[in-house]
Structure formats: C-alpha cells, structure tokens
Amino acid sequence: MHINISSRLQNLRTLQQFLSVIALLTVSVSATAKLNIGITLHPYHSYVTNIVSDRANVMPLIEAGFNPHAYKLSPADLNRLKNMDAIVVNGIGHDEFAMEAIRKLNLPNLTVIEANAAVPLISKQGGKVHNPHTFVAIDATIRQVYTIARELGKLDPNNAKFFLKNALSYAKKLRTIKNKALENISPLDIGLIRIASTHGAYGYLLQEFGMTVSAVVEPAHGVSPSASQLQDTINKIKSANVQVLFTELNMPNQYVDVIENETGTRIYHFSHMTYGEYRDALVLEDMTHNLKTLVEALTYASETLNNGL
Amino acid sequence: MKIHSETVLARDGKLEDKIVFGFSLLTLLTAAALLYALYGHQHSDFTAIPKPIRAALTSLSNAGEEIQIIREIEEYIPSIDSLSELGIAPFTPSALSTQIQFSWEQVSSCYVGTSVIGTKQYFVKLELPDLIDQPAKAYWFADAENQKSRAELKQLCIDSTITWHSAATFDNINTKTHAH
Numbered sequence A: 001m002h003i004n005i006s007s008r009l010q011n012l013r014t015l016q017q018f019l020s021v022i023a024l025l026t027v028s029v030s031a032t033a034k035l036n037i038g039i040t041l042h043p044y045h046s047y048v049t050n051i052v053s054d055r056a057n058v059m060p061l062i063e064a065g066f067n068p069h070a071y072k073l074s075p076a077d078l079n080r081l082k083n084m085d086a087i088v089v090n091g092i093g094h095d096e097f098a099m100e101a102i103r104k105l106n107l108p109n110l111t112v113i114e115a116n117a118a119v120p121l122i123s124k125q126g127g128k129v130h131n132p133h134t135f136v137a138i139d140a141t142i143r144q145v146y147t148i149a150r151e152l153g154k155l156d157p158n159n160a161k162f163f164l165k166n167a168l169s170y171a172k173k174l175r176t177i178k179n180k181a182l183e184n185i186s187p188l189d190i191g192l193i194r195i196a197s198t199h200g201a202y203g204y205l206l207q208e209f210g211m212t213v214s215a216v217v218e219p220a221h222g223v224s225p226s227a228s229q230l231q232d233t234i235n236k237i238k239s240a241n242v243q244v245l246f247t248e249l250n251m252p253n254q255y256v257d258v259i260e261n262e263t264g265t266r267i268y269h270f271s272h273m274t275y276g277e278y279r280d281a282l283v284l285e286d287m288t289h290n291l292k293t294l295v296e297a298l299t300y301a302s303e304t305l306n307n308g309l
Numbered sequence B: 001m002k003i004h005s006e007t008v009l010a011r012d013g014k015l016e017d018k019i020v021f022g023f024s025l026l027t028l029l030t031a032a033a034l035l036y037a038l039y040g041h042q043h044s045d046f047t048a049i050p051k052p053i054r055a056a057l058t059s060l061s062n063a064g065e066e067i068q069i070i071r072e073i074e075e076y077i078p079s080i081d082s083l084s085e086l087g088i089a090p091f092t093p094s095a096l097s098t099q100i101q102f103s104w105e106q107v108s109s110c111y112v113g114t115s116v117i118g119t120k121q122y123f124v125k126l127e128l129p130d131l132i133d134q135p136a137k138a139y140w141f142a143d144a145e146n147q148k149s150r151a152e153l154k155q156l157c158i159d160s161t162i163t164w165h166s167a168a169t170f171d172n173i174n175t176k177t178h179a180h
Helices: A002-032 A042-052 A075-082 A096-105 A138-155 A157-185 A200-207 A227-239 A254-263 A282-306 B014-040 B051-074 B080-085 B153-157 B169-179
Strands: A035-039 A056-060 A086-089 A111-114 A195-197 A213-216 A244-248 A266-270 B103-107 B110-117 B120-127 B137-143
Touching: A035 A042, A035 A138, A042 A056, A042 A086, A042 A138, A042 A157, A042 A282, A075 A096, A086 A096, A086 A138, A111 A138, A138 A157, A138 A282, A138 B051, A157 A282, A157 B051, A195 A200, A200 A213, A200 A266, A200 B051, A213 A227, A227 A254, A244 A254, A244 A282, A254 A266, A266 A282, B051 B110, B051 B120, B051 B137, B080 B103, B103 B153, B110 B153, B120 B153
Parallel strands: A035 A056, A035 A086, A086 A111, A195 A213, A195 A244, A244 A266
Antiparallel strands: B103 B110, B110 B120, B120 B137
C-alpha cells in the first residue's frame, strides 16, 4: 500500500515536471515568436520593415506588379491574409480590395492597423470620402509610422520600445529630406505659383509647403478626361495662370502633352510609390526624388513669374 | 358534355401600367427612406479640417509623439522654446512664407497656439496624457466670430465652453457616429 502511494506521488511529480517544462517551452516560444505583419500597399512595406527590422515578418498581401486600384484578391492572397497576426492598411480608399475581404472574412485573430487613424485627412464634407494619398507626403507619412509603431507595440510589448525608437529614427530620415527641400525652396518667391496635377495624389505633399492645387485634370485616377473635360481643364489652367503640372512617373498620358502644348505649363513627374517590387528603401528613395522634383518645379515657376513670362 | 365558358375582357394595358408604376415608386421611396434612416444623418454634422491648418495639425500630432518620447527618455515636459530649438514643427518658426505661423502658450501638459488666416482665427491644441506610453492628442477650433480673439491664450487650455475638434479625422467620424 505504502509503495503504491509513493509510486503515485512519484508519477504525479514526474507529470508536474513534464507540464512545467511544456509551460516553459510555450512561454519561450511565444516570447521569441515573430509577428506576421501584412501590408496592403508598397509604402506600408517600407514603413513596417523600417519599424520592426528583423523582429517581425513583413508580408505583402498581394504580389508585386499588380495595380492596387482595381485589384481582386486571389485564393492565394486570402490564404496569406489568414496567416497574418496583423495587417497595416491605408483604410481610406486606396486598398479597398483588402478592406472588403477583411470585412467579409471575419478573422478574429487578425488585428487591423489603420495607419491613417490619427492623420488629419483631406475630406469631402460629410466625412465619408477622404483623399487616400497620405503616403505621398512627409509629415502624413511620419504620422502613420508612429501610429503603426504604437499599435505593433501593443501586439508585441517586448519590442514596443524598439519599434518606437525605430519609428523616431525613420521619422528623422524623412524630415531630413523635407528640411533639405525647405532650404532650397525658402529663398524662392512661391506665393504666386499656381499648380495643376493629373490626379489628387499630391494634395498632402503640397499642403506641407503651403501650396494648393488649382486644377485637377483626371476625373478619377488613371481615367483620361473626355475631350470636353480636357478643354475645360485647359481653360481652367489658362485662367488660373498655372505654371507647373504634376503627373505620375511611368504613366503614359498623351493628353498631358496636349495640355503642355496648349497652355505652356511645364510637366513634372512625381512617384506614386505603388509600383514594382516591395523594397525597404522605396519610400526614402522616392520621397527624395519627389522633393527634388518639387524644388525643380518651384524654381522653374518662380523664375517664370519673375521674368514675367 | 357541358362546356363551361367564361369571357375574359382584354385589358388595354393602362391599368397595369399604373399599378406597376405605383409599385415601382413605392419600392423606390421605401428604399430611399430606409437608406436615409440607416446612413443619411450619420455624418451630417461632420466638420472637415480646414485647409489652412491641416498641415500644421499633422505636424502638431507628430510633435505630440516626439514630446512623449522626450518625456520617456529625459523625464521632463519640454517647453515651447526647447521644442523650437529642437526644430520640432510647428513650434519652430516656418521657413516658408506660404506656411502658417502660430503664437504659442503652454500650461503644464497642454500647448495651445493661434493664428489669424484671412478673417478667421484658428486655434490648435496639443494635450499630453498622464501616462507616457499613451499618444498625445491634437485638436483644432475655428473662431469665425472672433469671440476668443481677446481671451488669454493660456485660458483656452481649460476653457470648457469651446468645442474642440480632434485633429484625427477618424476620431471625428467615430464621435459623430456614436453621438446619434
């Protein structure tokens, strides 16, 4: 009888030790397990990789090379979505392909991080429609980077400070690009410069330099204006005395040449940052390009106005 | 065998047209009424952030994050002068004539700024939370009737008569939606 009880106690101790080892292993695995963070657009890949470095896995929801404006998710995309712990979204109109699926699928383990949650948005009255191109501007990008870092820190508290530190460092890099542009723009007389753009992607970027867009050419992104709309735009550009027209890199728009010829407005190309492969350096590189282009355009417009042309 | 016969008068189609039209109209009106009841009034009192202060509010919101980081690392709340020296916008003087300049005051963990643009006076405010791991919140208020123009700027940090709007558009939408 005594042996039997002792044997049972021994078994219980062994079981207890076994469970403790399992519990320890689980804790250590969960402590080292990396978050799988999804992104919907190219700029968010840059933001998130710069925030998390090697302490999380960053996975694009859709493969490179697709136009996010009219994309439909494939079964492979949906599988990727189901394997994510979190997904960073634009959430205000540029990644509706993802938002639609997220709303319908009801994935309880997926945390949706709304990058634009704290951004002061360009909104239409009523508050239902917003300009979604916050990722083309410097300060709006910094705002999104901080929001993403904070939200990821909530999901991975062990790395929360690391994420925020990286966000601050990334913000400094972005601000350096802006300050360099400001140095070049500040001597210019830009008060009378008038700007047109092919679509509304550059509103956030231009407002950071105190500029507004006098005319937007395309009725919607990638949609060429009709002949009568084009004529109206040409008249509007002429009457507003627009000096520069911003359009998108790698977007062949024949009507832009017509506008240039008819109005004498000079064309400059900005990157929309939603093309090609997903790259960590995309945003810093393309922001540098965009602000260099902005400086060139404003210098040209300022000289044109000074020369009274 | 008895054959039962019934004479059916041919319709001229006019009555059916009226009935179909009536039902179509009723369906459309019901759908419109339902849609309005569900969504129509949700964002009717949404106030879009005014164009002249939108960029400054974005900078202010970013500054809030950076002030929280300073609080955490250096354990103090920076003054307006030190924020300006650190080059943190919008506390630092603007390099461009096209950007707005604000006058600033600070009351403990609240920063409030004002600028006159055209005929309107705009106020912006940054409130730091008690906890350093929480984000700061930025707000704005447009004083179209210049009622607050003579008020001491510092008082606006505690003035409960002002309806401040959140700089985060998402907050505005959610607040308005929940209010109904």
